[in-house]
Amino acid sequence: MASERRGNRRRVAHSLEAVVDAAVQLLDESGEAALTFRALAARLGGGVGSVYWYVSNKDELLDRATDHVLEGVLTALDGIGADADPIDNIRTMAETLFAAIAERPWLAAYFMRNTTIQSNALLFYERLGQQVMRLDLSPRRCFHAVSAILGYVIGVAADLGQDPPPEVVEGMVAAGDHLRSIADQWRALDPADYPFMHYIVDEFDGHEDIEQFRAGLELLLAGLRLDADSPASDAR
Template sequence: MPPARRARSTHSLPAILEAAVAILDESGEEALTFRSLAARLGGGVGSVYWYVSGKDELLDRATDLVMGELVVQADRIATGPNPIANLRALGLALFEAMTARRWLAAYLMRSVDMQPNSMRVYEHFGQQVQRLDLTSRQRFHAVSAIVSYVVGVGSEMSQGPTGVPDDERAAMMAEYVAAWRAFDPAEYPFIHEVADEFEHHQDTEQFLAGLDLLLAGVRLQHESAG
């Protein structure tokens, strides 16, 4: 008797990945199972296994799909005349993608093979730095610092109060800052100085302030070379 042949899925890989992203956006990584995905698609679990070997591959491919949307933005940003401004816009676009999708940070750029779009975004950062008068080492350090900052802060802030209703965020921040103000002001003068700033800060504004500090250093290196 010839071996049984696996029935070919009636779904497409793009449809599977779009459904996976929808589940991740709605309910997070824990809700994404092959069973929940098959139920959303209207088929059996085997229809998903036809295209992806397991959940790790599914998550990497879903991440790459989202990063493909960012590549479209990056392609447009890269045409700008000012490379420093372009780096700022690229950093903000990546940050906003991470804070809009709380699950994204955990899987971003973890697989070169499964996430070619992540590498395209990284390349966009590098090509902007190549337009500056820097050495190869300076360019490598600049892109490493910028991308590490964006991904690190984006990952942290995606798990915080970003995106919650304003009244809920205000209550959360007030409670947190109350604990700051309980510290002895003589021993913690800086904590008391910035408590009001922290309570009312906006995450995107704070993120951009840090990114601007990094970019100021890159600009200074470029200008000093000239």
Template sequence: MFDNPQGARSLWCDGGMPTHDEPVADTGTAVGRARSRASHSLDSVLAEAVALLDESGVAGLTIRALAARLGGGPASIYWYVSGRDELLDMAADSILARVFASVQDVGGGDPVDDLRTIAVALFDAIVDRPWLGAYALRDTGTQPHSLRLYEKIGEQTMLLELTPTQRFNATSAVVGFVIGVAADMGHELPEEVVSGEVSREKYLDRATEAWRSLDPGEFPFIHHIVEEFAHHSDRAQFCAGLDLLLAGIRMQARA
């Protein structure tokens, strides 16, 4: 998280040729470059980047594929980003901007309950997009809304009787739990499920039967919870884990 706090970027329009993953098409003249830039906006670039990511995952998003989708050349994309990594960070931040807007007015109630509201909103955004977990809250330089979300979560801990170290640890624990669980639960399904060869329900039933067949002497815990696993809800399981974490924060504050 926050691997690049300075958020250094080298945009072509700032005067430096970027280092990127694909060759920039030469439009030949400044007029040609201006026409490329005018053909679409940063908002449309990010919207189409998110659409490509939702459809094809990280592997499907390339500068060339995005430019073709928008009806221009790669140079028109490089007006806005220095390369594919920055494009991924900015696409992720465009989703985090929606999350921040949805929780911007949260606060004023019980701080732990407000923490839960923000955490659930972030989880819901990430779990629906398998690609987002790896890029959410990665770089505060190119992801200003990630910083605002982190600040929003941290501000709730400031309303609790905690030390600065405890607040830092509590905020990091909540963010790490949300992103980690959401990314895990939102991972891409096996190919046989994606292709429709096997339904999601049948796939999970098969996994459950495999657990039931294990030796109960060697795997007593698995046998103890296998029926819970068979009928569990991923979201309910996330919320239960989040509540355990928040209960620990509340207890620490009271102590």
């Protein structure tokens, strides 16, 4: 019966690739809330039924949109050196994925959510794991290392990729001034109750998000290097 209904639908002149491209555009412009089949059909110039010809539901559409973007991430990593230091390669892969998610925060919620559809996400996971394997860690340590790196990259990228406050978006307040206003709030706290905030507030004031990300990544990679160099690493 379902096949009969699908057979009766009028196919318009677009493809699965066109549907996914248009979905990514809507997500980039206005976020997940704007991605409806009605809005997508209007963007494509067809009826809602024509979208259902290519995808079954919104979850599938989001998974395919995510995988489409990750194809570009893999393409950007095509030239990664097979013989280069694995830690350097891991850094490059992490920074490339971070840039993609920071630009498109909606990616964070769907990365590797459905690897049956997301073949590119699975391939990224595999290639990152292959670099970690070159450090001669045990299977458990490899699994934990890859999980820690991906968790850090995705979490920080999603956090830093959030839209700034409306006054910053609308240009009423400069981004630097907004950051400074938060720093000034911290400076007004009682140093006896908030010694750490006072200790780091000058570093926070005017910091660059990408440098903050890279600093945390280097801490992770330094720990991974130590773990790989430890004679007892295979036993853990």
